[in-house]
Amino acid sequence: MIRRVVVVGGGVMGSSAAWHLAARGDEVVLLEQFAPGHDRGSSHGSSRIFRLAYADPFYLGLAVRALPLWQRLEEETGIGVLALTGAVDHGPARTVSALEEALRAAGRPAEALSPAEAGERWPGLRVDTAALFHPEAGRLHADRAVTAFxxxxxxxxxxIRHGVKVARVTARGSGAEVVTAEEEVLTADAVVVAAGGWTPRFAAPGDRELPAMRVTAEQPAHFAAADALGWPSFIHHGGAGLPEGPGVYGLGSADGVKAGFHGVGPVVDPDRDRVINAEMLRDLLEYAERWLPGVDRTNPVPKTCLYTTTPDHDFVIDRSGPCTVLAGFSGHGFKFASVIGELAADLVAGRPGAERFARTRFGEGRAAR
Ligand SMILES: Cc1cc2nc3c(=O)[nH]c(=O)nc-3n(C[C@H](O)[C@H](O)[C@H](O)COP(=O)(O)OP(=O)(O)OC[C@H]3O[C@@H](n4cnc5c(N)ncnc54)[C@H](O)[C@@H]3O)c2cc1C
Structure with missing residues (x-):
């Protein structure tokens, strides 16, 4: 059966869904409100971390599924997206060893290192605690990934239609009607809403099923470094050596070494003005002074980007009637995008989704985990 499917949102998730749906033979139209390559949402720029290392086997398994799909995307398009430069985790011993155990349990390579060994191997990073290297990790080129999908x-x-803003999505019979801001009406058998930080606008008023999502403006920065493209990705976990908290991530890229605090930005309207936050930049500079001896701290270039975070940091990948929602990627979704499009296509085809990603998981009668 060929279905007519409208995808709302041309960030990495909607674009991946469009690929998987079209590859299965569905008739797909993707509507994106902004121009190609725009930098107003969550999927722009030259770098995102890819890694398998999650202490939670559920996410580790999802990343394992995503890896060959990234490689298939590269083969189909000839566009280079993924560079496996490896990943370094450092911080409290219990955090780092939980990652090592999870990787080993899944049969994936991992190497525990002392601070001295890590310092010798990556002189650009200061490591004063337990460290772990795993090679099946590295850098995704964000802009190229969206273009490739x-x-x-x-x-x-x-x-794929850019510059088309969707005003509303309404269920109609067994399908749905999508109305644009220009009052164009598209009818569809199914709709996939992948609108990033704008997704809460598609919830009906009082929709108690969709988890509350915090939309925040995060602000990493790029630092010049001679060998930036050779850097592994890294996560400096909060705790030992760094104040308790969500930690710092970073990686090398064509724009230099990117570093950022995870999920500390202010709550914003997604149609924000994107002014640089001087205090966040100063905090990052202080971090780099102490922990990143291999970067040039004189002229960092900050960038803003939206996180859309659920209360449990799990995603929403679920269907309700004709409407499938892909949202709440909580600052760690990009690496999984190649498989999230596949999960979306499965939902559209009527297959059940993962309970973990259910939109109703915070609904009445269900306890928040
Ligand atoms: C600073 C930063 C660093 C990150 N680092 C990593 C990382 O290292 N590794 C990792 O795995 N993840 C990372 N992430 C998370 C990852 O980038 C996001 O999870 C992912 O990009 C979310 O994609 P999306 O398609 O859901 O949202 P978006 O990219 O925001 O796409 C949504 C799209 O929908 C469009 N849209 C919205 N409303 C409408 C409408 N009404 N009509 C038409 N179009 C509409 C928007 O214009 C937008 O293009 C990071 C995120 C940020 C912000």
């Missing part, structure tokens, strides 16, 4: 989707017949 859209290129691949087009090859399978999808229509």
């Amino acid at each position: 859209q290129t691949a989707a087009r090859k399978h017949g999808a229509r």
Whole structure:
């Protein structure tokens, strides 16, 4: 059965969904409100961390599924997206050893290192606690990934339309009606809403099923470094050596070494003005002074980007009637995008989704985990 599917949102998630749906033979139209390559949402720029290392086997398994799909995307399009430069985790011993155990249990390579060994191998990073290296990790090129998904989707017949803002989505009979801001009406058998920080706007007033999502403006910065492209990705976990908290992530990229605090930004309207936050930049500079001896701290270039965070940091990948929602990626979704499109296509085809990603998990009668 060929379905007509409208995808709302051309960030990495909607674009991946368009690829998987079109590859299965569905008739797909993707509507994105902004121009190609825009930097107003969550999927822009030159770098995102790819890693398998999650202490939680559920996410580790999802990353294992995502890896060959990234490679398939590269083969289908000829666009280079993923560079496996490896990942370094450092911080409290219990955090680092939980990652090591999870990787070993899944049969994936991992190497525990002393601070001295880590310092010798990556002189640009200061490590004073337990460290772990795992090679099946590295850097995704964010802009190229979005372009590749859209290129691949087009090859399978999808229509990708930029500059088209969706005003509302309404269930109609067994399908749905999508109305644009210009009052164009598209009818569909199914709709996939992948609108990033704008997703809460698609919830009906009083929709208690969709988890509350915090939309925040995060602000990493790029620092010049001679060998930036050779850097592994890194996570400095909160605790030993760093105040308790969500920690710092970073990685090398074509724009230098990127570093950022995870999920500390202010709550914003997604249509924000994107002014640089001087205090956040100063905190990052202080971090780099102490922990990143290999970067040039004189002229960092900050960038803003939206996180859309659920109360439990788990995603929402679920269907309700004709409408599938992909949202709440809580600052760690990019690495999984290649498989999230597949999960979306499964939901559209009527297969059940993961309980963990259910939109109703905070609803009445269900305890928040
Ligand atoms: C600073 C930062 C660093 C990150 N680092 C990592 C990392 O290292 N590793 C990792 O795995 N993840 C990382 N993430 C998370 C990851 O980037 C996001 O989870 C992912 O990009 C979310 O993609 P999305 O498609 O859901 O949202 P978006 O990219 O925001 O896409 C949503 C799209 O929907 C469009 N849209 C919204 N409303 C409408 C409408 N009404 N009509 C038409 N179009 C509409 C928007 O314009 C937008 O293009 C990071 C995020 C940030 C902000």
